[in-house]
Amino acid sequence: MSQKKSTAKKSGMIMLSIVILLYIILYFYAPQKIFASLHANLKLLKMIAPILLIVFFLMALLNSFIDEKSIAKHLGKESGVKGWFIALFGGILSHGPGYIWYPMLEELRKKGALDGLIVAFLYARSIKLPWLPLMISYFGITFTLVLSFYVVLGAFIQGIITNMLERK
Amino acid sequence: MTPKIVQKIKTAGINTLKSLWITTPILLAVIGLVGLFKTFITPQMIHTLFNKNVIHDTLIGTTAGAISVGQPFLSYIIGGELLQEGISMYAVTAFILSFVTLGIIQLPLEFSIFGARFTIVRNLLSIIFAILIAWITVITLHYLHGFFT
Numbered sequence: 001m002s003q004k005k006s007t008a009k010k011s012g013m014i015m016l017s018i019v020i021l022l023y024i025i026l027y028f029y030a031p032q033k034i035f036a037s038l039h040a041n042l043k044l045l046k047m048i049a050p051i052l053l054i055v056f057f058l059m060a061l062l063n064s065f066i067d068e069k070s071i072a073k074h075l076g077k078e079s080g081v082k083g084w085f086i087a088l089f090g091g092i093l094s095h096g097p098g099y100i101w102y103p104m105l106e107e108l109r110k111k112g113a114l115d116g117l118i119v120a121f122l123y124a125r126s127i128k129l130p131w132l133p134l135m136i137s138y139f140g141i142t143f144t145l146v147l148s149f150y151v152v153l154g155a156f157i158q159g160i161i162t163n164m165l166e167r168k
Numbered sequence: 169m170t171p172k173i174v175q176k177i178k179t180a181g182i183n184t185l186k187s188l189w190i191t192t193p194i195l196l197a198v199i200g201l202v203g204l205f206k207t208f209i210t211p212q213m214i215h216t217l218f219n220k221n222v223i224h225d226t227l228i229g230t231t232a233g234a235i236s237v238g239q240p241f242l243s244y245i246i247g248g249e250l251l252q253e254g255i256s257m258y259a260v261t262a263f264i265l266s267f268v269t270l271g272i273i274q275l276p277l278e279f280s281i282f283g284a285r286f287t288i289v290r291n292l293l294s295i296i297f298a299i300l301i302a303w304i305t306v307i308t309l310h311y312l313h314g315f316f317t
Contacts, residue, residue, distance in 0.1 A: 122269075
């Protein structure tokens with residue numbers, strides 16, 4: 001295991017231990033709430049498990065069939081408009097909490113994808129297609145359309161800023 | 169399938185399982201924190217942070233969104249209630265945006281996977297853009313409203 005991977009595993013274990021300790025301490029303070037939290041965790045796990053499987057399946061595909069050259073072509077410095085298109089629409093279409101996409105996105109970075117495209121992908125994820133009808137019912141269609149437009153524009157600008165910072 | 173492809177798939181499978189193994193503890197930690205926040209930080213607590221001053225509320229909206237967790241529809245419900253209570257649209261929009269783009273409890277995970285530089289740049293940009301997009305969205309809505317009436 002490389003140094004970076006071993007550090008990641010170690011920091012993960014430390015954080016998990018802190019969270020478990022937090023649960024134990026809070027159990028004495030509010031046991032009912034701790035049971036409710038555990039119930040919420042189980043629900044969340046059930047919800048993200050299928051998406052997590054898809055993400056890791058995509059990672060396996062990425063590892064076996066897509067090499068650095070094609071990543072560089074589609075998401076690297078020479079990707080151009082196509083790269084932005086993939087990042088923005090990929091972000092809008094992706095499901096589940098953002099953090100379950102992190103390992104796959106890091107894999108893409110390692111293979112040469114631009115940081116700006118990863119940032120754009122993560123920001124474009126704030127457009128949640130399944131929840132748009134609810135947003136419209138709460139805030140109206142004009143608000144939803146205007147906000148969605150600026151989110152895409154914002155994701156693009158943030159990506160460009162990140163790439164500019166990267167070059168420095 | 170040629171033996172070369174089978175070998176490639178096998179190696180990729182092992183690499184993926186290794187990644188999963190490395191990510192699992194911190195992923196479980198984040199899920200654990202999400203559960204705690206859902207139970208201990210109630211929408212009522214978030215409500216009490218606002219004081220109807222536009223600049224203060226926009227900043228509070230961004231911060232409250234960043235510390236809140238849950239499905240996006242929760243931010244619409246809380247945002248809708250805040251609007252009814254007279255909190256500005258700037259603050260509510262900033263809250264909805266930072267609810268989905270920022271996450272204090274997933275920061276350690278982001279940090280350990282992407283590294284410090286990427287995490288800091290991405291989160292700083294998200295904070296700035298939550299405020300900027302909130303302002304520009306509300307200003308555009310004012311103009312559109314004036315244009316159509």
